[in-house]
Amino acid sequence: MAPDKRSVVTALSLVKLYPQWSIHASFIATFLACLSFVLTLSSIWNVLLYPKFFSPLRHLPEPHGNSLFLGQFAAISSEPTGKPQQRWINEIPNTGLIRYLNIFNNERLLLTNPKALGEVLVAKNYDFIKPAILREGLGTTLGVGLVLAEGEEHKTQRKNLMPAFAYRHIKDLYPVFWSKAFEMVNAIMPTTQVEGIDPTELGKAPAIEIGTWASRATLDIIGSAGVGRDFGAIQDPDTKLSATYRKIFQPSQQAKLLGLLSLFLPTWLVRAIPMKRNQEIPAAAQTIRKVCRQLIEDKKRNLDNKDQESGRDIISVALSSGGFTEENLVDQMMTFLAAGHETTATGIIWAVHCLSTHPHYQTRLREEIRANLPSIDSSTPATADALDRLPFLNAVCNEVLRLYPPVVMTLREAAMDTTICGQYVPKGTMIIVCPSAVNHSKELWGPDASEFNPERWLGSGKMNAGGASSNYAFLTFLHGPRSCIGQGFAKAEFAVLLAGLAGRFEMELEDKESEIKILTGITARPMDGLNVRMRAVEGW
Secondary structure (H helix, E strand, O other), X not given: OOHHHHHHHHHHHHHHHOHHHXXXXXXXXXXXXXXHHHHHHHHHHXXXXXXXXXXXXXXXXXXXXXXXXXXXXXXXXXXXXXXXXHHHHHHOOOOOEEEEEOHHHOEEEEEOOHHHHHHHHHHOHHHEEOOHHHHHHXXXXXXXXXXXXXXXXXXXXXXXXXXXXXXXXXXXXXXXHHHHHHHHHHHHHHHHOOOOOOOXXXXXXXXXXXXXXXXHHHHHHHHHHHOOOOOOOOOOOOOHHHHHHXXXXXXXXXXXXXXXXXXXXXXXXXXXXXXXXXXXXXXHHHHHHXXXXXXXXXXXXXXXXXXXXXXXXXXXXXXXXXXXXXXXXXXXXXXXXXXXXXXXXXXXXXXXXHHHHOHHHHHHHHHHHHHHOOOOOOOOOOOHHHHHOOHHHHHHHHHHHHHOOOOOOEEEEEOOOEEEOOEEEOOOOEEEEOHHHHOOOHHHHOXXXXXXXXXXXXXXXXXXXXXXXXXXXXXXXXXXXXXXXXXXXXXXXXXXXXXXXXXXXXXXXXXXXXXXXXXXXXXXXXXXXXXXXXEEOOOO
């Protein structure tokens, strides 16, 4: 029974049956006194006694330096999301599980090795659900679609949507990806040229913020290839949808603060706080929902027209399955529009960063692209087979996604009493699945785990695993029934867009000295964007 309900029952009993023990025979005064007493006892138990003396997880390895009441909250709140976990996975001896305490000593269980990850993500995957805090937080912007569905509903939705992400279908989309790479490159070209400045001198070229271009290109791609509509974001950054997503995904301190408050305050209370961010998100979500609903109505009309080919885009597949209500279709579209473009755009940002800070790899990649792919200006698109035969391009893409997973962390909650690696885990325990930490594990990747080294993906037997002994070492797309359904789509568009950029431009950071500050929202991006100088290299 909740503390407030217990307090109501106790206060009524005292006032009616034992008024001499109540406070002036007043129900309200007695209720408030009982509530204060119950909350105090509950806090002492939850914050001090249970995690330190009674929790079945208290004997697991954990980081040192816990605050009496706040656990590791100081490190968690002051560092980019996933950074403390990166440190702990390499510094704390463990056998698959690390326990750490968050604010008010709430327990978290960090998964660190393939066995633990395999149990949670595959063997017992439906025993571990997305917690309410995640569903409520992401549901506003992503919609309650495939990413947030659970149990049988998730199985059904995934089965109905799988045909849209079949490899044979993705291969047919490469010309769409290539045409958008061509459009993006040609739109960027004029911004790199300034009258009076020698276009061959990279150091004098004007800087552009590459993240904006990446988001515009990937939004157009998910529109054209995913839902059958070109949103025109590359040509016009201020289209309604592009501007709305830019507002949602722009990292901000307000968003970070609200995220922290949601850890210990009810969602309704956090959303009631009079902050600008709390006004922007619902308005933006309504705009996106309206666009998605219109897309679905348009697609229905096309499908009703027998002369129109149904297609294999996401909306067509979902409608043809008959397994979704109209509102759930809207949720699915919100999920794929948001997740389908923001994650890949974030990958492009970090790819440009890595190539700019490792010019020898940038040159090597450009040479491979130019030797094997048609010019970005030609009318001949690059094919799936041609791109798949570029080992260094694929090595760079994999290494960027390993080193900088766009989604650095996700949560699971034990839906029942269970075990992980033989350790009893009580119902309600929060499980941390942290690609940012696992992808940097020295035990899994070797002593250079935190270094950008595309070479690890080259050579016999390394193309798919990067030399790691387990597939679970690469956690960017997760694994099992809840792995990213759009993994093939995302990797393909990522490779094509990067080929277009690296094939055409030489790139360097505008500020080579300053350390990049990372701010995490739905994805982990540079707080102030990534400003890059770009010079068109002749001959392709």
